[in-house]
Amino acid sequence: CSSCPPEQATPKPPPPDHRDLGTQQELFTTSFYSPGSAIFLPNGARIFNRLVDFLRKQYVRHGFQEVITPTIYKKALWAKSGHLENYAEDMYTVTSTSPSRAEVTEAGEEDEYGLKPMNCPGHCLIFASQLRSYRDLPIRYADFSPLHRNEISGALSGLTRVRRFHQDDGHIFCRPLQIEEEIRKTLEFIRLTYGVFRLGSYRLALSTRPERYMGDLEDWEQAENALKRALDASGQPWTINEGDGAFYGPKIDIVLKDSDGKEHQTATIQLDFQLPKRFNLEYMAPAPLLEKRGETTTDPELLAHYGPVAPVMIHRAVLGSVERLMALLIEHYNGKWPFWLNPRQAVIVTVNDTEPVVKWAQHTRNVLLGIDSDVDAPVSPTNFGAVDVDESTRPLSKKIMEAKAKGYGVIAVIGLRDVAAGTIMVDATSFAPADASEEEKKKLKGLKMTPEELLDFMKKKVTAYA
Amino acid sequence: CSSCPPEQATPKPPPPDHRDLGTQQELFTTSFYSPGSAIFLPNGARIFNRLVDFLRKQYVRHGFQEVITPTIYKKALWAKSGHLENYAEDMYTVTSTSPSRAEVTEAGEEDEYGLKPMNCPGHCLIFASQLRSYRDLPIRYADFSPLHRNEISGALSGLTRVRRFHQDDGHIFCRPLQIEEEIRKTLEFIRLTYGVFRLGSYRLALSTRPERYMGDLEDWEQAENALKRALDASGQPWTINEGDGAFYGPKIDIVLKDSDGKEHQTATIQLDFQLPKRFNLEYMAPAPLLEKRGETTTDPELLAHYGPVAPVMIHRAVLGSVERLMALLIEHYNGKWPFWLNPRQAVIVTVNDTEPVVKWAQHTRNVLLGIDSDVDAPVSPTNFGAVDVDESTRPLSKKIMEAKAKGYGVIAVIGLRDVAAGTIMVDATSFAPADASEEEKKKLKGLKMTPEELLDFMKKKVTAYA
Ligand SMILES: [Zn+2]
Ligand SMILES: [Zn+2]
Numbered sequence: 010c011s012s013c014p015p016e017q018a019t020p021k022p023p024p025p026d027h028r029d030l031g032t033q034q035e036l037f038t039t040s041f042y043s044p045g046s047a048i049f050l051p052n053g054a055r056i057f058n059r060l061v062d063f064l065r066k067q068y069v070r071h072g073f074q075e076v077i078t079p080t081i082y083k084k085a086l087w088a089k090s091g092h093l094e095n096y097a098e099d100m101y102t103v104t105s106t107s108p109s110r111a112e113v114t115e116a117g118e119e120d121e122y123g124l125k126p127m128n129c130p131g132h133c134l135i136f137a138s139q140l141r142s143y144r145d146l147p148i149r150y151a152d153f154s155p156l157h158r159n160e161i162s163g164a165l166s167g168l169t170r171v172r173r174f175h176q177d178d179g180h181i182f183c184r185p186l187q188i189e190e191e192i193r194k195t196l197e198f199i200r201l202t203y204g205v206f207r208l209g210s211y212r213l214a215l216s217t218r219p220e221r222y223m224g225d226l227e228d229w230e231q232a233e234n235a236l237k238r239a240l241d242a243s244g245q246p247w248t249i250n251e252g253d254g255a256f257y258g259p260k261i262d263i264v265l266k267d268s269d270g271k272e273h274q275t276a277t278i279q280l281d282f283q284l285p286k287r288f289n290l291e292y293m294a295p296a297p298l299l300e301k302r303g304e305t306t307t308d309p310e311l312l313a314h315y316g317p318v319a320p321v322m323i324h325r326a327v328l329g330s331v332e333r334l335m336a337l338l339i340e341h342y343n344g345k346w347p348f349w350l351n352p353r354q355a356v357i358v359t360v361n362d363t364e365p366v367v368k369w370a371q372h373t374r375n376v377l378l379g380i381d382s383d384v385d386a387p388v389s390p391t392n393f394g395a396v397d398v399d400e401s402t403r404p405l406s407k408k409i410m411e412a413k414a415k416g417y418g419v420i421a422v423i424g425l426r427d428v429a430a431g432t433i434m435v436d437a438t439s440f441a442p443a444d445a446s447e448e449e450k451k452k453l454k455g456l457k458m459t460p461e462e463l464l465d466f467m468k469k470k471v472t473a474y475a
Numbered sequence: 476c477s478s479c480p481p482e483q484a485t486p487k488p489p490p491p492d493h494r495d496l497g498t499q500q501e502l503f504t505t506s507f508y509s510p511g512s513a514i515f516l517p518n519g520a521r522i523f524n525r526l527v528d529f530l531r532k533q534y535v536r537h538g539f540q541e542v543i544t545p546t547i548y549k550k551a552l553w554a555k556s557g558h559l560e561n562y563a564e565d566m567y568t569v570t571s572t573s574p575s576r577a578e579v580t581e582a583g584e585e586d587e588y589g590l591k592p593m594n595c596p597g598h599c600l601i602f603a604s605q606l607r608s609y610r611d612l613p614i615r616y617a618d619f620s621p622l623h624r625n626e627i628s629g630a631l632s633g634l635t636r637v638r639r640f641h642q643d644d645g646h647i648f649c650r651p652l653q654i655e656e657e658i659r660k661t662l663e664f665i666r667l668t669y670g671v672f673r674l675g676s677y678r679l680a681l682s683t684r685p686e687r688y689m690g691d692l693e694d695w696e697q698a699e700n701a702l703k704r705a706l707d708a709s710g711q712p713w714t715i716n717e718g719d720g721a722f723y724g725p726k727i728d729i730v731l732k733d734s735d736g737k738e739h740q741t742a743t744i745q746l747d748f749q750l751p752k753r754f755n756l757e758y759m760a761p762a763p764l765l766e767k768r769g770e771t772t773t774d775p776e777l778l779a780h781y782g783p784v785a786p787v788m789i790h791r792a793v794l795g796s797v798e799r800l801m802a803l804l805i806e807h808y809n810g811k812w813p814f815w816l817n818p819r820q821a822v823i824v825t826v827n828d829t830e831p832v833v834k835w836a837q838h839t840r841n842v843l844l845g846i847d848s849d850v851d852a853p854v855s856p857t858n859f860g861a862v863d864v865d866e867s868t869r870p871l872s873k874k875i876m877e878a879k880a881k882g883y884g885v886i887a888v889i890g891l892r893d894v895a896a897g898t899i900m901v902d903a904t905s906f907a908p909a910d911a912s913e914e915e916k917k918k919l920k921g922l923k924m925t926p927e928e929l930l931d932f933m934k935k936k937v938t939a940y941a
Contacts, residue, residue, distance in 0.1 A: 040600050042552040043588075046545035048601060051616075054541045058531075065524075066854040070846040075520045079512030079639060080546065080621055081567070081590070086508040101547070103567050103590060105625050122509075124547070124569060124590075134506050135514060150517075155546055155621070159571050173545055197850070205853050349856075380536040384663070387671050388532040389938050390815075391857065472855050 024269050027339040028167040034344060034352070034416065036335075037168065045165040045172030047332060052352035055395060056338075057175075059350055060331055061153055063205070063474065064177050071198055073151040073179055078131035080154065081122040089287055090130040092123070099158045100126055128152045129281075129324060132180040133288040136320070143294035146320060147183035147191055153331075154178070168336040175331045181323040182290070185303035188232055188321055192239035192261070192278060195325050199263055199276050200245070202327050205474045208341060211265040211275075213245055216253035223256050224282040231303055232280050232321070233259050257283035265337070273337055275329040281322040291317035348418045348440065348470040352395055355467065356417045357433070358408045359400045360424035367400050369428040373421065374398050376460035377467065393471055409436075418470075421463065432457050440470070490735050493805040494633040500810060500818070500882065502801075503634065511631040511638030513798060518818035521861060522804075523641075525816055526797055527619055529671070529940065530643050537664055539617040539645055544597035546620065547588040555753060556596040558589070565624045566592050594618045595747075595790060598646040599754040602786070609760035612786060613649035613657055619797075620644070634802040641797045647789040648756070651769035654698055654787055658705035658727070658744060661791050665729055665742050666711070668793050671940050674807060677731040677741075679711055682719035689722050690748040697769055698746050698787070699725050723749035731803070739803055741795040747788040757783035814884045814906065814936040818861055821933065822883045823899070824874045825866045826890035833866050835894040839887065840864050842926035843933065859937055875902075884936075887929065898923050906936065 031037050036053035039046070049057055068075065081103045087093045092100065103122035125131070132150045141148070157173050164170045181191050196213070203211060215236055218229045236259055240247045247261075254260055258280035265273045285291075294300040296308075297316030306312065328334040338350070348354060355377060357370045375381040379392025397417075399408050405422070412420045420436040427433055435456040441449055458466070469475075497503045502519035505512070515523055531541065547569045553559040558566065569588035591597070598616045607614070623639050630636045647657050662679070669677060681702055684695045702725055706713045713727075720726055724746035731739045751757075760766040762774075763782030772778065794800040804816070814820060821843060823836045841847040845858025863883075865874050871888070878886045886902040893899055901922040907915055924932070935941075 038601070038604050040545070040548075042548045042600065043545035046547070047543075048545060048597070049543035050601065051540035051542060054543045057543055058541065062856065063853070066856055066858055069844050069858060069860075070850075070854050074517035075524065076517060077513075077515035077520045077523055079506070079509035079514060080623065081512070081639070082506075082508045101569050101571060101588075103569050105567060122567075131514070134508065135504070135516065138504050157546065173547070201851070201853055378535050384536070385667070387529070387667055387940055388536050390528065390532055390859075390940075391938060392532055392535060393856075394535075472857060474853055474856075 025340045025343040027169070027336040030339050030344050031167065034339075036339065036352070043173075044162055045160060045170070047168055047171060047173070053335070055352040056335060056346075056350055057331060060328065060335070061177070063202075064151070064327065067198065067202070068151055071149070071194060072147070073149040075151045075153070076132070076135060078128060078135075078152055078154055079125070081124055082130065084121045084123055086130050086134075087123045090133075090284065091287060092126070092130070096126065099160075100124065101157055101159055124157045125154070126156055126158045128154055128156070128176070128178045129180060129284060129322070130288070133284060133290060133322075136182050136290050137288055141182075141292035141320075143184055143292055143300065143318075146292060147181050147187055149179060149181045151177070151179045168332040168339075171330075171332055174333070176326045177328045177331060179325050179327075181325065182285070182292075182320040183323065184292075184294070184318070185228075185231065185301060185321055186305065188280070188303070188323075189235035189239050191323055192236055193242050195278050195323070195327075196239060196243040196245075196261075199327050200243070203263075203265075206338060206341075207347075208265055208337070209267075211263050213240060213243070213247035214250055214262045214264060215240060215247060216250040216255075216260050216262065218259060219252050219254055219256060221256055222254075224258075227302070228282055229259070232282075235303075236261060236280070255279065257281050267337070267341065273333075275334060275337070276327050277325065277329065279324040281324060282319075285319045285322050290322075291319055294318050344416055345439070346416065346418070347475060348467070349474045351416065351418045353397070353415055353417045354394050355396045355419035355421060355463075356412045356415075357396070357398045357421045357423060358405065358412060359398070360405055360422065362400055362402050363425065365428045366423055366425055370398050370400055370423045373423065373433055373460040373463075377464050379464075394467060419463070419467065430457075432459055433463060435463055435466075437466070491806045491809040493635070493802040496805050496810050497633065500805075502805065502818070509639075510628055511626060511636070513634055513637060513639070519801070521818040522801060522812075522816055523797060526794065526801070527643070529668075530617070530793065533664065533668070534617055537615070537660060538613070539615040541617045541619070542598070542601060544594060544601075544618055544620055545591070547590055548596065550587045550589055552596050552600075553589045556599075556750065557753060558592070558596070562592065565626075566590065567623055567625055590623045591620070592622055592624045594620055594622070594642070594644045595646060595750060595788075596754070599750060599756060599788075602648050602756050603754055607648075607758035607786075609650060609758055609766065609784075612758060613647050613653055615645060615647045617643070617645045634798040634805075637796075637798055640799070642792045643794045643797060645791050645793075647791065648751070648758075648786040649789065650758075650760070650784075651694075651697065651767060651787055652771065654746070654769070654789075655701035655705050657789055658702055659708050661744050661789070661793075662705060662709040662711075662727075665793050666709070669729075669731075672804060672807075673813075674731055674803070675733075677729050679706060679709070679713035680716055680728045680730060681706060681713060682716040682721075682726050682728065684725060685718050685720055685722060687722055688720075690724075693768070694748055695725070698748075701769075702727060702746070721745065723747050733803070733807065739799075741800060741803070742793050743791065743795065745790040747790060748785075751785045751788050756788075757785055760784050810882055811905070812882065812884070813941060814933070815940045817882065817884045819863070819881055819883045820860055821862045821885035821887060821929075822878045822881075823862070823864045823887045823889060824871065824878060825864070826871055826888065828866055828868050829891065831894045832889055832891055836864050836866055836889045839889065839899055839926040839929075843930050845930075860933060885929070885933065896923075898925055899929060901929055901932075903932070 035050050037047045037049050101124040183191050260279040263276035293315050296311040297318050300318045359366045359370045374396050377396045418439050421433045435458050437453045438450050501516050503513045503515050567590040649657050726745040729742035759781050762772050762777040763784045766784045825832050825836050840862050843862045884905050887899045901924050903919045904916050
């Protein structure tokens with residue numbers, strides 16, 4: 010009202026910093042002994058694993074097959090892939106400290122290894138390990154290996170400037186005529202994923218053939234046209250960075266804008282005509298000359314002739330670096346995780362530490378964790394969740410305040426009356442949507458439930474990635 | 476009957492070799508570019524990930540918290556841990572190829588890293604990163620990081636003699652008086668796990684204090700007694716290897732005997748009094764002198780005094796090396812995987828390639844994979860399974876024969892009549908127990924089911940780790 014003093018313009022709080030939140034929520038730490046390599050604490054590892062699991066589930070629909078590949082490869086591989094020529098500054102060298110155990114080259118020198126900065130050469134080796142037919146394509150490999158790149162030490166910071174990181178890496182080996190469809194599907198995958206994270210809008214940027222490029226002009230034009238058609242089909246706005254592509258192929262970048270207007274490049278889709286050639290990758294196809302141009306024919310004479318064709322390789326990452334995306338998510342949610350990602354999903358707070366109350370609290374915890382079965386039976390693969398019990402003797406109000414500060418999604422209180430009734434008193438206000446009314450929030454506050462009902466309630470959230 | 480020729484004594488087939496089966500079932504391969512580092516192909520990666528997932532589920536009950544730790548640490552860490560002194564021959568050195576980007580020591584030299592052969596020092600860093608109270612213990616960290624040990628190249632073979640491997644590694648930091656309980660629980664965990672794999676019996680061997688040992692005699696005796704009590708409580712036979720322990724603590728080995736009578740050392744439980752001291756690990760406890768001896772008191776005067784105590788560290792792995800255990804399982808099952816581990820769980824074979832049949836086959840596949848929902852919705856975390864479709868035009872009998880040879884757990888046939896009836900014809904004879912009668916097997920052969928019924932049937936198997 011007019012007699013009240015005018016509201017003070019509260020100063021805008023500083024934007025959230027994932028390093029502070031990471032410490033506060035015990036997500037990760039770093040060590041002097043391994044600068045640039047994040048150490049994920051249990052809470053951070055939970056989020057990390059859930060992100061990876063989310064992708065693994067989606068891979069079933071998108072036809073990606075996970076592989077597990079070596080961490081070190083001989084320098085000869087990095088010479089073949091071109092990394093030694095173009096990327097040596099960023100790579101670590103691995104040697105044996107014991108000459109007697111070192112691999113020795115033909116020239117009699119000790120063999121050196123490169124610590125992998127990328128998975129692509131390894132995936133090329135897998136592609137080349139079998140004879141491939143056009144019927145086998147597209148082949149899509151996924152890999153969550155740790156990667157190392159030697160960033161200068163001054164630049165290292167939190168989860169964004171690191172030396173060790175994980176990509177949700179994928180490589181698609183496809184026929185030239187499959188490029189458009191693969192790009193279209195990848196853009197769909199990206200849209201779905203960023204929708205689940207509620208990360209807001211992003212823009213797509215196509216980088217086209219640079220002045221210095223390798224390969225056939227025809228291949229480039231055909232590929233760029235396929236990319237443009239796929240971008241158009243995505244229904245999302247996109248722009249062109251003319252001449253900004255890599256020398257080995259055009260690419261699409263996904264650029265997110267955060268709440269402060271800062272832009273973050275996350276996902277990428279990079280076409281590559283060169284690496285398959287460096288590794289002599291090929292598949293057998295009818296009418297190979299047409300096949301190479303992405304064309305088909307019904308001419309039986311042409312179809313009768315089979316020949317080798319180099320596949321097109323598409324490097325793609327949906328999250329980009331898992332570490333960097335985690336940093337983005339930490340800042341985006343500002344400590345308020347959606348339930349499925351929350352490293353602290355539920356806490357059971359006891360009113361006192363009498364035996365029946367503590368026992369009921371522990372029983373509830375076991376039900377929520379799916380470990381209430383016979384100890385002689387293994388824990389079922391359908392179990393999930395991160396549930397704690399606070400049975401300390403501190404005052405209830407203090408325990409609840411602490412649980413809220415720690416960001417638990419569900420706070421369940423247990424007193425002597427609950428034991429008799431076989432229930433728990435649940436506060437799930439954190440489940441309310443951001444725009445919920447006070448009325449709606451109140452409904453989520455004093456829910457009387459059985460442990461099994463709460464489990465169901467929680468499972469629904471997790472199953473919906475909510 | 477007596478007029479038939481006597482049955483020929485068939486020569487005993489050679490014992491299964493995991494390298495041959497690994498190639499045949501497309502589980503893994505190796506490359507000249509990374510000797511001793513297995514490359515897990517999609518089928519092998521499925522098994523690998525299911526083993527890891529199995530453990531992750533059990534960790535909830537056993538109170539292990541997963542962490543994700545660096546791959547390389549500065550040499551200073553390996554000096555601190557004692558590895559540089561005792562283990563340098565087995566380790567790889569990591570250096571920067573770009574002097575300008577190398578970390579520099581205080582003395583102005585370039586910093587060198589060690590590629591980790593073990594996770595223990597990393598876990599000590601995590602323990603030391605916070606102040607710990609006796610109330611926080613036991614703290615149990617789990618880690619599935621890749622590890623590297625420089626085995627001589629002549630010894631490398633398949634998944635058993637490798638340079639890169641993964642342990643289902645765990646470290647327990649506990650109070651001296653918790654040793655017995657932790658060992659008891661670990662033995663229980665091991666028993667449950669080997670029961671699930673049906674790997675047969677194993678023996679437990681306790682290795683006691685060697686002549687040259689470090690630490691207090693009293694600590695050793697107290698710990699060995701705790702181990703013996705836990706071994707007795709396990710109800711399993713155990714033996715003693717007198718004086719065979721490491722200089723830093725006694726240990727328990729789990730030795731499996733395979734069908735050929737060959738023994739395999741898999742799980743280990745290693746007590747360690749030294750590493751916590753090297754890392755100055757401590758927790759605060761009342762009556763620290765008694766605490767150190769694993770004793771308690773009710774004397775309020777003693778309890779009033781708090782002081783630091785070094786935790787006991789227990790290194791333990793249930794599978795041991797995941798690679799080595801996979802090799803064992805491959806040979807043990809001889810290609811006939813239990814359904815939950817089978818990389819080829821189900822195949823849908825079409826009678827012909829007419830449109831309605833192919834469509835129904837693809838619908839069935841989508842139901843079994845849990846991807847029959849709206850493409851705009853993410854694939855649910857409860858989905859599972861590895862399902863293929865063979866819609867080629869080859870003769871049905873040939874397709875079925877091939878599916879059997881490939882080891883599919885479920886073979887579902889679809890013809891035009893099935894489309895109309897909304898069913899599939901399922902052969903699940905591989906689900907029959909080894910000692911099933913012909914009658915029982917026959918029952919599993921011609922099952923007419925809806926896709927949803929088959930999904931249920933499969934889910935039950937996976938949920939029971941059967
Ligand atoms: Zn790549
Ligand atoms: Zn260890």
